[in-house]
Amino acid sequence: MSTVLPDQLGHFGRFGGRFMPEALIAPLDELTKAWQEAMADKEFTDEFERMLREYIGAPSLLYDATRLSDVAGARILLKREDLNHTGAHKIRNAIGQALLTKRMGKTRVIAETGAGQHGVATATACAYLDLECVVYMGEVDTERQALNVARMKLLGAEVISVKTGSRTLKDAINEALRDWVASVDKTHYILGTAAGSHPFPAMVRDFVRGIGDEAREQSLELLGKLPDAAVASVGGGSNAIGLFAAFIPDTDVKLYGIEPGGDGFETGRHAATITAGQVGVLHGARSFLLQDEDGQTMESHSISAGLDYPGVGPEHAWLAETGRASYRPITDAEAMEAFRLLSRTEGIIPAIESAHAVAGALDIAKELGPEATILINLSGRGDKDMDTAVSWFGLIDGEAAGRE
Amino acid sequence: MSELVALGKAGAAIRKANADGRGALVGYLPAGYPSYDGGIDGIKAMIDGGVDVIEIGLPYSDPVMDGPTIQRATEIARAAGLRTRDVLSTVEKVASYSDVPVLVMTYWNPIERYGVDRFAADFAGVGGAGLITPDLIPDEGAEWIAAADKNELDKVFLVSPSSTDERIKLTTAACRGFVYATAVMGVTGARETPSDLAPPLVERTKAVTGIPVGVGLGVSNGDQAAAIAAYADAVIVGSALVKAAADGPAAVRALTEELAEGVRREPSAAAGR
Ligand SMILES: Cc1ncc(COP(=O)(O)O)c(C=O)c1O
Numbered sequence: 001m002s003t004v005l006p007d008q009l010g011h012f013g014r015f016g017g018r019f020m021p022e023a024l025i026a027p028l029d030e031l032t033k034a035w036q037e038a039m040a041d042k043e044f045t046d047e048f049e050r051m052l053r054e055y056i057g058a059p060s061l062l063y064d065a066t067r068l069s070d071v072a073g074a075r076i077l078l079k080r081e082d083l084n085h086t087g088a089h090k091i092r093n094a095i096g097q098a099l100l101t102k103r104m105g106k107t108r109v110i111a112e113t114g115a116g117q118h119g120v121a122t123a124t125a126c127a128y129l130d131l132e133c134v135v136y137m138g139e140v141d142t143e144r145q146a147l148n149v150a151r152m153k154l155l156g157a158e159v160i161s162v163k164t165g166s167r168t169l170k171d172a173i174n175e176a177l178r179d180w181v182a183s184v185d186k187t188h189y190i191l192g193t194a195a196g197s198h199p200f201p202a203m204v205r206d207f208v209r210g211i212g213d214e215a216r217e218q219s220l221e222l223l224g225k226l227p228d229a230a231v232a233s234v235g236g237g238s239n240a241i242g243l244f245a246a247f248i249p250d251t252d253v254k255l256y257g258i259e260p261g262g263d264g265f266e267t268g269r270h271a272a273t274i275t276a277g278q279v280g281v282l283h284g285a286r287s288f289l290l291q292d293e294d295g296q297t298m299e300s301h302s303i304s305a306g307l308d309y310p311g312v313g314p315e316h317a318w319l320a321e322t323g324r325a326s327y328r329p330i331t332d333a334e335a336m337e338a339f340r341l342l343s344r345t346e347g348i349i350p351a352i353e354s355a356h357a358v359a360g361a362l363d364i365a366k367e368l369g370p371e372a373t374i375l376i377n378l379s380g381r382g383d384k385d386m387d388t389a390v391s392w393f394g395l396i397d398g399e400a401a402g403r404e
Numbered sequence: 405m406s407e408l409v410a411l412g413k414a415g416a417a418i419r420k421a422n423a424d425g426r427g428a429l430v431g432y433l434p435a436g437y438p439s440y441d442g443g444i445d446g447i448k449a450m451i452d453g454g455v456d457v458i459e460i461g462l463p464y465s466d467p468v469m470d471g472p473t474i475q476r477a478t479e480i481a482r483a484a485g486l487r488t489r490d491v492l493s494t495v496e497k498v499a500s501y502s503d504v505p506v507l508v509m510t511y512w513n514p515i516e517r518y519g520v521d522r523f524a525a526d527f528a529g530v531g532g533a534g535l536i537t538p539d540l541i542p543d544e545g546a547e548w549i550a551a552a553d554k555n556e557l558d559k560v561f562l563v564s565p566s567s568t569d570e571r572i573k574l575t576t577a578a579c580r581g582f583v584y585a586t587a588v589m590g591v592t593g594a595r596e597t598p599s600d601l602a603p604p605l606v607e608r609t610k611a612v613t614g615i616p617v618g619v620g621l622g623v624s625n626g627d628q629a630a631a632i633a634a635y636a637d638a639v640i641v642g643s644a645l646v647k648a649a650a651d652g653p654a655a656v657r658a659l660t661e662e663l664a665e666g667v668r669r670e671p672s673a674a675a676g677r
Contacts, residue, residue: 283466
């Protein structure tokens with residue numbers, strides 16, 4: 001079913017589409033055509049696969065997490081996207097779109113970033129493929145993520161601090177779109193997640209779907225069958241759709257998206273868009289979003305900067321509405337507990353985004369029972385999150401006995 | 405025949421100006437800026453200064469088509485607590501002040517959230533003439549088009565220098581009132597130099613439609629207004645008026661008068677017809 005989606009105008013059922021200024025419609029049409037032609041051109045896909053293999057280290061390992069499995073009470077497999085070059089799944093999309101930028105004959109790339117993970121991935125892809133790179137980042141985030149700003153600069157990117165609106169990720173997207181309207185002749189906008197207007201949700205899915213394609217094959221090899229469930233965290237939705245895409249036709253495989261529950265979604269301080277948002281239009285597509293009574297976007301809250309976004313990609317809205325995938329929140333506290341658990345049981349420090357998926361999987365393991373095999377997308381590594389971990393666990397100023 | 409219908413309220417006002425041998429002037433200010441009452445006074449000052457069509461902005465959290473001037477003004481309005489219902493009451497007060505048609509320029513989500521049908525009915529009820537929708541293309545606009553038709557509201561969609569001829573045709577066919585031609589590839593904001601993209605866009609647009617063509621983005625003074633009136637039916641001014649609004653209604657009125665003089669200079673496209 002979903003493999004034929006979206007339709008020509010980018011609709012997944014009533015979700016998706018193009019809610020964009022007319023000025024960008026012709027460029028989006030051109031992009032759609034370029035992407036579709038590229039995906040049908042073996043030379044392009046071979047080159048993309050070569051880069052994934054030789055530059056980012058794909059296929060990433062499928063790891064049988066036996067000690068975590070003991071604690072979880074079900075067999076847990078980790079798709080090790082944290083081992084990719086630059087430390088997360090995001091590089092797959094950045095490389096794919098950068099290669100497409102080259103093919104379109106454009107010389108300049110812009111991107112938005114929240115935590116800095118996509119900004120670093122894009123700056124890396126641009127250094128690798130010799131493209132000019134400008135990254136928009138909310139002023140609040142440039143302060144929270146100073147190290148990633150330094151990484152991007154070292155890689156040759158210009159980082160522009162966005163001082164409008166809430167000065168976070170959604171405003172960085174707004175500013176990137178404003179740049180793009182004025183520069184689209186020479187510039188491609190590498191959006192960092194499977195959201196936005198057509199063709200971005202489907203195009204980003206194409207570039208990250210290797211996660212699930214690889215994991216499906218690796219599962220068959222390891223288990224002789226498919227896993228019972230696939231679990232991923234959901235910010236805008238790229239690592240989740242990257243994992244899910246291969247399994248959507250396998251209706252026996254349950255799909256779970258884990259949303260950032262922040263302080264608990266009953267407190268209103270969260271970013272659980274599908275669980276607690278309503279249908280609306282943001283950044284070019286109809287989907288679920290966090291909005292007030294007047295349709296003004298609300299600020300989201302999550303301990304994980306990469307999940308802290310008030311919208312979500314339209315294909316997830318569709319998968320939720322049709323029931324093919326289910327979405328549930330995990331709080332900051334639950335995610336940090338899983339962050340520590342994975343570090344201690346397996347010696348793997350995950351990104352806090354990915355720790356949400358681990359925490360979700362612990363609950364799912366209880367529901368599915370000891371015979372179940374659960375595949376988790378470990379979307380990134382936790383080095384970038386050490387500051388957060390230090391203050392959460394009190395790691396430096398003596399022992400935080402209460403949390404031990 | 406169908407031409408007559410597509411003129412709507414804003415188009416009729418533009419054609420009336422054109423019949424007088426001049427370009428029409430369309431003025432924009434956001435509701436609630438610099439304050440709720442101050443916003444209404446500013447809009448009335450545009451009317452007193454001689455605009456032919458009013459455009460009231462609905463402040464929105466994520467205005468991707470707007471440059472810094474309008475972003476800041478709408479942030480101030482929202483920070484003071486402006487609600488959609490306050491925009492409607494602003495429309496009501498302005499519509500009862502004169503016969504000048506009152507359009508609202510709005511990003512799509514606030515309308516969708518209000519309920520498209522309900523908004524169209526309430527908006528028509530307070531005397532609103534129609535909507536300008538910068539992030540809604542006709543391809544996604546079926547619900548709005550139906551609601552606007554039911555309530556006899558103008559539907560102003562945008563064309564851009566990047567639009568193909570085919571898209572210009574599709575877009576203008578869906579418009580009532582006028583079509584908004586964006587003079588530059590970029591966001592709102594006053595600009596020094598005239599756009600060389602606007603004249604060919606207007607020419608391509610006029611080749612496929614008889615609906616009035618308004619040109620906006622970047623116009624800030626009487627000379628620029630005169631230059632655009634030489635080839636377009638209406639001149640749309642936003643950011644420059646927003647800047648003036650910071651100094652109060654007298655400044656808005658003075659700038660409007662300058663712009664109104666600009667669209668009356670020879671040769672205007674209307675005078676040449
Ligand atoms: C490691 C990691 N996982 C997940 C995400 C969330 O994004 P998405 O939902 O697009 O996968 C991010 C975003 O920065 C990330 O860095």
